[in-house]
Structure formats: C-alpha cells, structure tokens
Amino acid sequence: MALSATQEAIRETVREFAVEEIRPTLRECDREERFPEGVWNGLADLDLTGLTTPGSYGGFDADRVTYAVVNEEVAYGSLSVATALSVHCLATSCIAEFGDGDLREAWLPEMVEGRPVGAFALSEPDAGSNPAEMSTTATRDGDEWVLDGTKQWITNGARAGVVVVFAKAEEADAEPPTRGGGSVTQFLVPADAEGLSVGDPEEKLGLRASDTVSLTFDGVRVPDRYRLTEPGRGLAAALSILNGGRVGIAAQAVGLGQAALDEALEYAAEREQFDRPIGEFQSVRHTLAEMHTQVQAGRLLTREAARRMDAGEGDARLAASAAKCFASEAAVDVTADAVQVHGGAGYTTDHPVEQFYRDATVTTIYEGTTQIQKNVIADRLLD
Numbered sequence: 001m002a003l004s005a006t007q008e009a010i011r012e013t014v015r016e017f018a019v020e021e022i023r024p025t026l027r028e029c030d031r032e033e034r035f036p037e038g039v040w041n042g043l044a045d046l047d048l049t050g051l052t053t054p055g056s057y058g059g060f061d062a063d064r065v066t067y068a069v070v071n072e073e074v075a076y077g078s079l080s081v082a083t084a085l086s087v088h089c090l091a092t093s094c095i096a097e098f099g100d101g102d103l104r105e106a107w108l109p110e111m112v113e114g115r116p117v118g119a120f121a122l123s124e125p126d127a128g129s130n131p132a133e134m135s136t137t138a139t140r141d142g143d144e145w146v147l148d149g150t151k152q153w154i155t156n157g158a159r160a161g162v163v164v165v166f167a168k169a170e171e172a173d174a175e176p177p178t179r180g181g182g183s184v185t186q187f188l189v190p191a192d193a194e195g196l197s198v199g200d201p202e203e204k205l206g207l208r209a210s211d212t213v214s215l216t217f218d219g220v221r222v223p224d225r226y227r228l229t230e231p232g233r234g235l236a237a238a239l240s241i242l243n244g245g246r247v248g249i250a251a252q253a254v255g256l257g258q259a260a261l262d263e264a265l266e267y268a269a270e271r272e273q274f275d276r277p278i279g280e281f282q283s284v285r286h287t288l289a290e291m292h293t294q295v296q297a298g299r300l301l302t303r304e305a306a307r308r309m310d311a312g313e314g315d316a317r318l319a320a321s322a323a324k325c326f327a328s329e330a331a332v333d334v335t336a337d338a339v340q341v342h343g344g345a346g347y348t349t350d351h352p353v354e355q356f357y358r359d360a361t362v363t364t365i366y367e368g369t370t371q372i373q374k375n376v377i378a379d380r381l382l383d
C-alpha cells in the first residue's frame with residue numbers, strides 16, 4: 001500500500017532517528033535493563049509523544065496509517081522504545097477520548113511534551129486474557145472513589161506520572177467483586193497518589209529496556225472528575241482503544257522483522273564459507289526470500305487494517321487482529337531465521353539478531369495473545 005508524500009517523509013525522519021539515536025542505545029539498555037530516557041526526549045522533540053493526541057492539545061493527531069508507520073520505524077531501532085511509546089499513546093488516547101474538557105486540558109498538553117509519561121493498567125495477576133475477571137475495585141465515597149487491587153505487567157509503570165486504571169465500580173458493602181466485566185470503569189490516577197506503590201521490575205526474556213512492573217492500589221483516592229467512563233463502560237472503552245493499539249503492535253513486529261532481515265542480508269553478503277559468500281547458497285537465499293515475504297505480508301496486513309480504521313471501512317477489529325496475529329508470529333519466525341543465517345555469531349551479543357529474537361516473542365503475547373487474536377478472528381468470521 002502506497003504511503004502519501006507526508007507519510008513517506010515522516011517514515012524517513014523516524015527511520016533516521018531510529019538508526020542514529022535509538023539503535024546505538026540498544027545493546028547497553030538491554031544489558032542494564034534501563035530505559036533510554038534521552039531517546040524519549042528525542043521522541044518528544046519529534047512530536048511523537050503526542051502522536052495520537054488531538055491538535056487542539058498540541059498533539060500530532062496522526063491518522064492510523066501514520067501511527068503504524070511510526071511504530072514500525074521506532075521498533076526498527078528498538079522494540080522496548082516502541083512499546084513505551086505505544087503504551088504512552090494508549091494512555092493519551094483514553095484521556096483524549098473519554099476525559100472531560102478540564103481533565104484533557106490539565107494533562108494532555110504536558111503528556112504531548114513527553115512528561116508525564118503515561119501507563120495503561122488493565123492486566124492483573126489473575127486476569128490477563130480475560131480482563132472481565134479483574135478484581136481491582138473502585139468504591140464510591142462521596143465525591144471520591146477509592147481504588148484497591150494490583151495490576152501486573154504494567155509497561156512504563158515505574159516511569160509513569162499518570163496511569164489509566166481499570167477497576168470494577170463496587171458498592172461499599174460488596175464483597176467479593178462482582179463477576180464479569182459489567183461494572184468496569186476507567187480512572188486517571190496520578191502516579192504520586194497516596195497508596196499507589198510500584199513493584200520490582202520484571203526480569204524478562206527480552207524487551208529488557210522496557211520498564212515492566214506491578215502497581216498496587218491500596219486505598220488510592222481519586223476525585224469523581226478523574227473517572228473517564230461510566231461504570232460498565234470501561235471494558236468496552238479498553239477494547240476499543242486496544243483495537244487501535246493492536247495495529248501499533250503489528251507494526252512494531254514488522255519493524256523488528258525488517259531490522260532482522262536487514263542484518264541477515266548484510267551478513268549473508270559478507271560472510272564467506274566454501275570460498276564464497278553464504279548468500280550464494282540457495283538455502284540461504286531462500287531463507288532470505290521467505291523472510292522478506294513474511295515481513296512484507298505483515299506490513300500489508302497492518303497498513304490495510306490501519307487504512308480501514310482511517311476510512312471507517314469494513315470490520316476494523318477483524319483486520320487489526322489478523323494483522324497482529326500474522327505480523328507477530330512472522331516476527332518470531334523471521335528473527336529466528338536471522339539468527340540461523342548468522343550461524344554461531346548470531347547466538348552471541350556481537351550481533352543484534354540475538355536480541356531481536358528474544359524481543360520478538362512478546363509481540364505474540366501483549367495486547368492480546370495470538371490465541372486471543374484467533375478467537376476474535378473466528379468470532380468475527382462466524383458471527
């Protein structure tokens with residue numbers, strides 16, 4: 001799918017930033033499990049921290065195709081950075097779409113500038129694929145709500161200045177929380193709220209520069225004006241925002257796959273065995289051809305899903321799930337192939353492909369696993 005001249009110019013700018021500013025931090029930040037805050041400042045300078053925020057709050061107000069293109073190119077530099085950016089955008093999107101005018105005015109202009117960083121807290125230790133079974137509660141107390149519970153796997157959780165939190169609105173005497181997602185609502189919670197504590201960083205297989213923690217809410221009080229949706233509307237709101245998010249994750253998987261392919265192409269041209277570059281052996285050539293085809297197919301599905309969202313055309317949820325399902329599994333395959341093309345060297349930290357390989361798997365897990373995407377696709381097809 002052809003990009004417009006503006007989209008192509010944005011793609012080139014972000015690719016340049018990814019190669020010159022993001023990629024040099026890749027190895028060290030992975031080793032030290034540290035987020036590159038300087039890179040975040042650079043994303044803000046490029047207006048990318050306001051990517052999905054309306055122009056009236058100083059945001060970029062990108063269409064979905066542009067959003068996908070930016071995610072792809074940032075992930076070409078580092079999946080951890082792209083993940084942080086897309087989660088920040090989930091938070092700004094929730095505030096922009098569901099917050100009232102005062103709340104938007106109070107938070108969005110600064111978030112567009114990059115800080116406070118946003119987090120999106122839906123998952124819990126016992127409620128991942130099925131968020132309707134969350135046990136975090138919000139109990140009304142006069143003009144305030146009191147939040148109690150634990151959220152898990154929260155990207156940007158320790159870096160965040162503001163968290164969008166999903167909880168079940170409960171009556172004061174309800175115990176235990178009601179089953180199902182019927183009462184879920186959504187709150188904006190400042191990260192310095194009393195009673196909100198940050199857990200230890202998760203030690204992860206990949207995505208190690210991304211900040212992933214649990215957040216515990218112990219009697220956290222927020223005013224009613226920080227409630228983003230009516231009780232009972234929170235889960236639908238989460239799913240509609242995540243629908244756009246899935247296109248972003250699909251695009252990140254494409255960017256990671258492209259990065260792995262480019263490394264493999266370079267290595268195949270320079271590495272010699274049996275007196276010739278390994279890129280002359282047919283099996284290596286076919287692997288490279290398959291890698292290209294996988295990446296390109298993922299890109300087309302992703303941009304088509306984004307285009308449908310922009311056009312309000314067809315079943316965007318089906319298209320987003322198909323793109324996320326395919327592109328993330330392709331990223332796992334393509335990064336594994338890139339390691340194989342590198343032989344033993346690919347198994348070491350001398351080349352970034354080992355990190356790409358470790359990073360890729362998470363794209364099949366977060367924002368809905370591959371199995372959940374297949375459930376969505378089948379449901380849409382059979383309905």
Ligand SMILES: Cc1cc2nc3c(=O)[nH]c(=O)nc-3n(C[C@H](O)[C@H](O)[C@H](O)COP(=O)(O)OP(=O)(O)OC[C@H]3O[C@@H](n4cnc5c(N)ncnc54)[C@H](O)[C@@H]3O)c2cc1C
Pocket residue numbers: 087120121122123125127128129130152153154155156204207212362365366367368369370371372375
């Ligand atoms: C690095 C990282 C960052 C994350 N960031 C965030 C974040 O910022 N905010 C947030 O809210 N969450 C975040 N998540 C959570 C993520 O969205 C969940 O991990 C994901 O939704 C899966 O939930 P789970 O881990 O509880 O797995 P489970 O739901 O326990 O699933 C376990 C397995 O069972 C399968 N399964 C479950 N139900 C079904 C079914 N109905 N049909 C078929 N198979 C099924 C799953 O596919 C999976 O293979 C993050 C996760 C990771 C790893």
